[in-house]
Amino acid sequence: MSEELKKPYNPTEHEESIYRKWEESGFFNPDVCVEKGVTDKNADYFSIVLPPPNVTGTLHMGSAFMLAIEDVIVRFNRMWGKKTLWIPGTDHAAIATQSKVEKLIQKEGGKNRHDLGREEFLKRVEKFAKENHDIIIHQMKKMGCSLDWSREAFTLDEKRNLAVKTVFKKMYDDGIIYRGHRIVNWDPKGQTTISDDEIVYQEQKTKFYYLQYGPFVIGTTRPETKFGDKYVVMHPDDKRYASYKDGQKIDLEWINGPITATIIKDESIDMEFGTGVMTITPWHSVVDFEIAERHNLDKEQIIDKYGRLLPVAGEFSEMKIVEAREKIIEKLKKKSLVLKEEDYTNNVATAERTGGFIEPQIMNQWFIDVNKEFTYIFDTLPNIKKGEKVTLKKLMLSVVENKNVNIIPDRFEKEYTHWIENLRDWCISRQIWYGHRIPVWYRSTNTHNRSNEEIYCGIEAPKEIDPDSVKTTAGEWVQDGDTLDTWFSSGLWTFSTLGWPEKTEDLKNYHPTTVLETGYDILFFWVARMILMSTYTIGQIPFTYVYLHGMVRDNQGRKISKSLGNNIDPLEMLAKYSADGVRMALLVGTGPGGDSKISEEKLKAYKHFANKIWNASRFVLENVGNMSRFNLDILVEKDKEILKEFKDFTSDITADMENYRFHLAAEKIYHYFWHTFADIIIEDCKKTLRQTQDKEVESAKQLLYYLLTEQLKLLHPFMPFITEKIWSMLPDSKGLLMVEKWPTN
RNA sequence: GGGCGGUUAGCUCAGUUGGUAGAGCGCGUCAUUGACGUUGACGAUGUCAGAGGUUCGAAUCCUCUACCGCCCACCA
Numbered sequence: 001m002s003e004e005l006k007k008p009y010n011p012t013e014h015e016e017s018i019y020r021k022w023e024e025s026g027f028f029n030p031d032v033c034v035e036k037g038v039t040d041k042n043a044d045y046f047s048i049v050l051p052p053p054n055v056t057g058t059l060h061m062g063s064a065f066m067l068a069i070e071d072v073i074v075r076f077n078r079m080w081g082k083k084t085l086w087i088p089g090t091d092h093a094a095i096a097t098q099s100k101v102e103k104l105i106q107k108e109g110g111k112n113r114h115d116l117g118r119e120e121f122l123k124r125v126e127k128f129a130k131e132n133h134d135i136i137i138h139q140m141k142k143m144g145c146s147l148d149w150s151r152e153a154f155t156l157d158e159k160r161n162l163a164v165k166t167v168f169k170k171m172y173d174d175g176i177i178y179r180g181h182r183i184v185n186w187d188p189k190g191q192t193t194i195s196d197d198e199i200v201y202q203e204q205k206t207k208f209y210y211l212q213y214g215p216f217v218i219g220t221t222r223p224e225t226k227f228g229d230k231y232v233v234m235h236p237d238d239k240r241y242a243s244y245k246d247g248q249k250i251d252l253e254w255i256n257g258p259i260t261a262t263i264i265k266d267e268s269i270d271m272e273f274g275t276g277v278m279t280i281t282p283w284h285s286v287v288d289f290e291i292a293e294r295h296n297l298d299k300e301q302i303i304d305k306y307g308r309l310l311p312v313a314g315e316f317s318e319m320k321i322v323e324a325r326e327k328i329i330e331k332l333k334k335k336s337l338v339l340k341e342e343d344y345t346n347n348v349a350t351a352e353r354t355g356g357f358i359e360p361q362i363m364n365q366w367f368i369d370v371n372k373e374f375t376y377i378f379d380t381l382p383n384i385k386k387g388e389k390v391t392l393k394k395l396m397l398s399v400v401e402n403k404n405v406n407i408i409p410d411r412f413e414k415e416y417t418h419w420i421e422n423l424r425d426w427c428i429s430r431q432i433w434y435g436h437r438i439p440v441w442y443r444s445t446n447t448h449n450r451s452n453e454e455i456y457c458g459i460e461a462p463k464e465i466d467p468d469s470v471k472t473t474a475g476e477w478v479q480d481g482d483t484l485d486t487w488f489s490s491g492l493w494t495f496s497t498l499g500w501p502e503k504t505e506d507l508k509n510y511h512p513t514t515v516l517e518t519g520y521d522i523l524f525f526w527v528a529r530m531i532l533m534s535t536y537t538i539g540q541i542p543f544t545y546v547y548l549h550g551m552v553r554d555n556q557g558r559k560i561s562k563s564l565g566n567n568i569d570p571l572e573m574l575a576k577y578s579a580d581g582v583r584m585a586l587l588v589g590t591g592p593g594g595d596s597k598i599s600e601e602k603l604k605a606y607k608h609f610a611n612k613i614w615n616a617s618r619f620v621l622e623n624v625g626n627m628s629r630f631n632l633d634i635l636v637e638k639d640k641e642i643l644k645e646f647k648d649f650t651s652d653i654t655a656d657m658e659n660y661r662f663h664l665a666a667e668k669i670y671h672y673f674w675h676t677f678a679d680i681i682i683e684d685c686k687k688t689l690r691q692t693q694d695k696e697v698e699s700a701k702q703l704l705y706y707l708l709t710e711q712l713k714l715l716h717p718f719m720p721f722i723t724e725k726i727w728s729m730l731p732d733s734k735g736l737l738m739v740e741k742w743p744t745n
Numbered sequence: 746g747g748g749c750g751g752u753u754a755g756c757u758c759a760g761u762u763g764g765u766a767g768a769g770c771g772c773g774u775c776a777u778u779g780a781c782g783u784u785g786a787c788g789a790u791g792u793c794a795g796a797g798g799u800u801c802g803a804a805u806c807c808u809c810u811a812c813c814g815c816c817c818a819c820c821a
Contacts, residue, residue: 619780
């Protein structure tokens with residue numbers, strides 16, 4: 001028996017060298033598995049992409065949870081005999097990364113990005129991204145992830161950039177991407193637009209003012225936007241205002257003097273709310289914008305992109321919003337136009353990354369039109385025919401409704417559908433520097449009139465110009481300064497990582513991917529967008545299954561956050577409780593969609609389990625001698641019974657594994673190993689083994705050895721390190737456990 | 746306002762297609778120098794949130810109620 005096995009199990013001593021052995025074997029790469037004959041060359045393909053971690057920081061317990069589940073899936077499929085590919089990568093995370101670095105340079109030298117300039121700043125961001133990338137990769141290896149590193153990708157590398165530009169151009173040519181003056185979420189702090197999903201609503205206590213507006217009383221929380229309000233809107237059925245007609249003009253005294261207002265009747269008005277009358281500010285409110293569009297009304301900008309009032313505000317011009325609000329109310333009070341003020345709590349929109357208060361603005365931006373009809377050119381989707389008129393929305397709904405894409409747990413299918421139905425055009429341009437540059441160039445034919453502008457969209461810059469030219473004189477092509485929303489490139493991830501737009505073997509073999517495993521919090525951000533991009537661009541679903549996991553919480557069920565101080569560093573936990581222990585603790589008892597509550601007690605429990613496995617293995621190997629192969633035919637009757645039960649147990653575990661019930665499989669194998677194998681079978685065998693040579697002793701040895709080796713296989717996806725280590729110490733050991741065949745009956 | 750979950754042992758949670766409840770930690774008693782004290786044996790603890798219904802039978806299916814949580818949304 002191996003000398004190592006006589007000592008207590010020391011994970012830190014073994015984990016690194018085991019991982020190195022796996023890497024050196026090349027078996028993380030399915031091509032190598034086929035080449036070396038461990039995987040049949042006609043085997044089915046299994047593929048999964050790693051949700052690329054943001055290079056904004058290092059991994060947290062949530063990432064560890066994700067990695068644990070995915071590595072279980074991958075190792076199971078590899079042992080099951082499939083050509084199994086797990087593609088690694090990281091995400092540049094545009095705004096998130098840029099704003100981190102901006103904070104850093106502010107802290108270091110009190111500078112902002114404009115002090116450095118675009119090129120210099122980007123170098124700084126890339127350095128930051130590289131540092132985090134390296135730490136992240138290290139962490140993933142520590143977790144034992146069997147990722148094919150030879151295929152690693154980055155959302156902002158050259159190949160992915162080509163994919164992005166190619167999709168952009170295709171969408172542009174199809175009229176799905178358009179540029180237009182639409183209302184967008186403007187973050188005055190980050191000086192960029194953001195998408196609806198990047199908004200975080202915060203409750204804020206404010207005042208609700210009732211203002212006299214001619215013959216009407218209007219309610220508002222934002223008097224500072226009211227300067228340009230010259231439309232007063234009410235419901236057409238509101239009897240209180242029946243005497244006023246749509247389009248009627250009225251003169252009234254307002255903030256900076258007399259104005260003429262126009263009455264508009266619109267059904268979107270809630271008669272129950274406030275006085276049932278409101279004035280509108282189309283430039284700075286989505287609802288108001290839509291009313292204005294319906295009635296073809298004028299729109300006027302009141303607030304600039306730094307959050308200051310424009311000259312339309314008269315004496316309040318140049319003031320910041322908060323300051324102006326008070327002063328305006330003071331003035332209105334003096335004019336006796338404030339009738340009442342109430343305390344009010346409303347949800348204010350803030351930017352997720354910068355914390356800035358979102359100010360809706362009408363801006364000229366790039367959008368993806370989700371409702372635009374186009375002719376579908378692929379005949380590869382089961383429920384959408386070639387030549388059929390579709391919209392992106394329809395594509396996204398269809399593949400989930402028809403179960404081409406299956407979400408686990410399926411309750412999220414309802415949430416998905418609901419979300420898509422309410423989806424609006426996706427604003428994809430960002431006024432930041434870190435990201436994929438929009439592949440569009442402009443040339444004004446007349447320097448004095450920017451409306452005479454030529455637009456060129458292409459993978460490469462238009463030929464007539466020197467691409468390095470930064471001159472902006474008339475007649476020169478100038479590239480759009482904006483970059484793309486980070487989710488644009490993430491949306492392509494399943495096929496861009498496989499080499500698209502090149503027609504690669506990988507793309508042919510591994511797409512659609514088999515399963516996507518990710519957190520339910522990014523179902524809309526990411527999963528929906530991958531479905532959009534993949535069905536539109538290549539006519540394929542991106543994946544057949546979506547397995548959603550929950551959030552990792554502390555033992556009180558709270559979110560892990562820095563401010564609560566309940567942050568757990570995965571590397572620290574791995575060092576303390578072993579990778580195998582951490583993986584098990586995260587997995588047991590947390591089903592799909594469920595939140596994993598993690599505590600040191602739980603981690604401790606599964607470290608103990610690793611110890612139990614080690615010691616039980618030692619007992620078995622000490623007693624069986626130099627076993628070279630099984631002969632289960634010699635088992636005595638009672639051992640045959642145990643063997644039969646074990647086979648049933650194996651089938652049960654296999655069924656759980658195939659049906660994404662890893663939490664059950666993990667718990668069952670744990671329970672069987674400890675409380676059936678160790679507590680009952682081994683204990684009984686102890687008595688048997690004390691006998692002298694006879695049938696029963698030989699039977700017990702065969703049984704013990706067989707059960708141990710088979711259980712190592714069942715345990716391997718969950719606890720890869722310790723099982724691989726013990727496997728290497730078996731008397732008839734050959735090859736790596738990671739590519740052993742999964743037990744079947 | 747709309748949608749989706751949850752409510753099971755002291756705590757954290759499982760319970761796949763309905764068959765009179767399980768795990769870990771914790772607790773109690775005992776055992777053991779022989780794989781392991783990161784141990785073993787035995788044990789206590791639950792009207793499975795409440796009410797009604799379907800069924801031979803419900804934690805599990807249906808309806809309602811209560812409380813907790815999450816997500817979405819343009820109530821000025």
